[in-house]
Amino acid sequence: MLTPLLNALPCPLPLAAELKELEPRLAAAKGLSLYQLMEKAGLAAYGLLRQRWPAAKKLLVLAGTGNNGGDAYVLARLALADGLAVTVVASGEPKAQEASQAAKAWHQAGGKTLFSLPAALDGELVVDGLLGMGLASEVRGAAKALQVFLATTALPILAIDVPSGLGSDSGHWWGKPFSASAVVTFIFPKAGLLTGQGRAAWQQAWLADLDLTPSAETALNALDFSALKARRPTRKATAHKGDSGRLLVVGGNLGLSGAIRLAGEAALRSGAGLVKVLTHPQSALAVSLGRPELMVEPVADWRAPGFAAKALVLGPGLGQDPWGQAMCAGALGLPLPKVVDADALNLVAQKPQALVDAIITPHPGEAARLLGASIGDVERDRLAAVQALAQQYRCVALLKGAGTLVSDGKQSWLLAVGSPAMAVGGMGDVLSGIIGALLAQGLSPLDAALLGAALHGEAGSKAAEQGAIGTLASDLFDWVRNLINA
Template structure:
């Protein structure tokens, strides 16, 4: 029996891998392609009924390949259940081949109606089904398919995407010129990487997974490309009754040039809130005395030269450098001292911008760029980074070493020769100042507690995003980075 669920598996694959699984199921295990197509269409119709139980009229936009074939099965399923379904064919049905042709003929024999082109009136339908392009898209959408995507973008009813939203690159999550923005997407056999990063989450809506009842051997025939992280997992061990602050590390946060005291202050508090034993800030002498006025647990030191920083580096377990650092001579000299210390590092913000100007290869650090900073690290543009975030992640770790956290929708974590992770937690309320500083402090606090860098990056990214999701229950707009602090403490103790 085909399972259709929102409890998604962890393995992510490239589109070519899922097509290879499909061929393995057909050619090696002898499962007819027609059977798989019927299961896919039935799964999509099940999701349609789940999301829009009151729907009585649906428009199914079908392309010329197997994705269109899935659409014809959806339309036939609708007719069988008393729902009026009309197929709008972007490719002449007479040109269909194989299983897609068989699906068209079955729909027509059931009394289904096929019209060429697009519906004249959008308001005539409750739901529109996107079965246009599927996973094989490798160039920008144009012509009649771009027109069809435009029609779906303007449609006021519900939109269900079959396998992937048309126009979305199934591997990278990039929009290929234009893309459908679905309310729900049902994807088959293997989860596609592009659904969960870049523009994928915005285009896919609620993602459903259907295994099409294939044996486990089909899924095991291809190694995963990445991992999907949908839940926060606490990787810290319980504390012993005899524990003291020295057991949980000493975080040194370096930054906070004039006018940017908030960044270093938030990073320091986040490190403390996730359990670091001690937290020290090295910042400009002009404001060091009052930076911790409402958080006296943070030790603050005015540091104007690398020599003055050496004593603090000697006491630290891990260094977080970059929040509010700036790019002055002072900033450059302190960053160099941090790099020379040999300590594990979390590098963010202007530390990354300075590294882009003077690249270094280092294994014991976590770099946390957003797309703009990633572009500077690689000498390209933010748009190019977003075109293939997985490739950008690999390029950064190859050039700079260590672990990279590529921030944004579907934050990626990779390095150390391990599968990249994709964080599916978080929300648009995080698009406000200081969120990155809180993440930097969170990561540093976890490294201070002796988590290996990759584990700290995984836990920290998911903890930060889960705290933001909890804080956003009061609304995404107006959510501040500081609103995460109480949730960080609660979740790190969960």
């Protein structure tokens, strides 16, 4: 059965090493050999090809030396039997047993295999079966020229499992980037299709379950808003404002008042009953103007607030000057569950410390500083980065970016939510306010991070329905309120 990829969520996201162990067990449970499973994968891919390109008559099939190439040989044989003109170009002889069987069946059916691209290409569609799961280094050798062809051809591309050159676990491009017209992936979605650069590596993506029963306990799982709705806080009929969450928000240095205002209002829209903002004296008027529900206190020097907060948001608009440093040091000393974001993260990176009972919400640049690494290091393996952040700082870590990742250091989750419309200033401040409000209403740091990210992303997607360009962070407020009540 073919299912649109995002409709298959929530689900486990086994990494390549896990799936290598899972596939034989899942196949055996259905009485299938691995070659029979390959036949089913090739059939599913060919079914999508006929569904998506019913008029195609000439195929160029690129086959690698592994099982991804085996799937491609199966597809090529089925297409040949259907009367299509099929050219197969391989990067080498098959190395895997099942792939060798598939290549042999292709040749027995009358197919021929080339080992370099012909001078005159005659095809309407390219099938990419070159490189599959587990790629974690630059594309080299004979596969490199074929991968570059994929990235430069004007022909539509059907990619088998993942577009060749994309890390199936990481979403990092190890080859020249391209966007496949369609991808068909098997049994479980692949994390690399849902995070990092993988979100731009396909135009349509489908999951074929191969008639298996795909269930597994994995280190990474995919979630969306529908899977987390049940964790939303509720409000009793007898509730008063103090019952609904008391949140302290610290930040808003001179010239940065917008960030703390966005965080504060997001917290109110997410259900916090009382929100107190400690901000720079010259920012206080701008923060409170037009939003009188925020309790704004101008603070020139740190002092413990006379406010019985249940949670803290630290960082939006904080700055790194002496005022920001003093506010950061003082707020971190408060015995509260907290969200640590923005410049508070940059200050923590300068003097690393454990952040127990906290949620950190870095973007890749902040994550790199916290880990003493480069942004490239973080983006090459976002999952490893978020796990390292959680372990090093003893907290819940949320790594922003396409395909947000959350980890408690033991297990990780991918939030398949959001929209490119959210690539504007202030979105991170809104996220911090949402998560802070959930903390203040009694959710655990992990649940607050997961639900907050899902709520934020879903609100962003709803706001983007009116157009991806020109969406503002404040456009999320009405959607946040609607979604938390729906």
